[in-house]
Amino acid sequence: MPVLRSRPPPGFLVNVDYSWLTAPAAQIPAVARSLLGWEVSANGVTIRLSEVEAYAGTGEDPASHAHRGPTPRTGIMFGPAGMAYAYFVFGAHWCFNIVCGAEGEAAAVLLRAGAVVEGAELARKRRGDVPDRDLARGPARLGVALGIGAEANGTSMVDGTGPLLLTPPTRPVDPSSVSAGPRVGVAAAHDVPWRFWITGDPTVSGYRRHVPRRRG
DNA sequence: GAACCGATATCT
DNA sequence: GATATCGGTTCC
Numbered sequence A: 001m002p003v004l005r006s007r008p009p010p011g012f013l014v015n016v017d018y019s020w021l022t023a024p025a026a027q028i029p030a031v032a033r034s035l036l037g038w039e040v041s042a043n044g045v046t047i048r049l050s051e052v053e054a055y056a057g058t059g060e061d062p063a064s065h066a067h068r069g070p071t072p073r074t075g076i077m078f079g080p081a082g083m084a085y086a087y088f089v090f091g092a093h094w095c096f097n098i099v100c101g102a103e104g105e106a107a108a109v110l111l112r113a114g115a116v117v118e119g120a121e122l123a124r125k126r127r128g129d130v131p132d133r134d135l136a137r138g139p140a141r142l143g144v145a146l147g148i149g150a151e152a153n154g155t156s157m158v159d160g161t162g163p164l165l166l167t168p169p170t171r172p173v174d175p176s177s178v179s180a181g182p183r184v185g186v187a188a189a190h191d192v193p194w195r196f197w198i199t200g201d202p203t204v205s206g207y208r209r210h211v212p213r214r215r216g
Numbered sequence B: 001g002a003a004c005c006g007a008t009a010t011c012t
Numbered sequence C: 001g002a003t004a005t006c007g008g009t010t011c012c
Helices: A025-035 A074-078 A120-127 A139-146
Strands: A039-042 A045-055 A084-089 A093-100 A107-118 A165-167 A178-181 A195-198
Touching: A025 A045, A025 A093, A025 A107, A025 A195, A039 A107, A039 A139, A045 A120, A045 A139, A074 A084, A074 A093, A093 A139, A107 A120, A107 A139, A107 A195, A120 A139
Parallel strands: none
Antiparallel strands: A039 A045, A039 A165, A045 A107, A045 A195, A084 A093, A093 A107, A178 A195
8 A cells, every 4th residue: 555645634544553653761772773764744744764863751861852851842752652742952053863762761863854755845835946956955954855844843743643754665675874972962872873874875975073161 | 174153042 | 040852153
């Protein structure tokens, strides 16, 4: 049966298994890796994920927004897997995560980059006249291409009730073509190789180490 | 490729 | 008051 990538009525994707998103804490990096090749659709654009980062649960990962427990911003992370966690950063950008793990765990996978496989015209309208590979190359750019922002926070990515929909790979990713390395721009736990990407994929964003800002 | 810096929500 | 899961620009 072909996979429906445009937005279906609620409950339509009953034959897609999302239960693996609710994994034990130790398997969150494996969940992130498995999300490569999955597709995310919103507002007429579909993106094939080429780069993701894992963030472990509360108390386990000093780089996680949820590390110190729930706050008004991070509350959604403590809910069920499959919800979108959106946050605003650097006074300018929205970034998007898929909540993973069991309720109360607060693990998440950051959607860092992907290839636009549907709706390129629309994505270009939102992103400007950039090369195709740059349309969703970077976590904030990915959101812009999808036309999503604050309103996506706390919506489901798995049941069609929100703007976002996560669907299985049209083309599977060969496990041997997945690379791993440190997460981008994080100060804490910079040695943990929880960033995963499709080796050689031109839509993967470049690595940047965390740069402490000079005060003054 | 590396360095710089804007803009502001969030938490301490 | 410090920090930030970034991106665009500028400068080698």
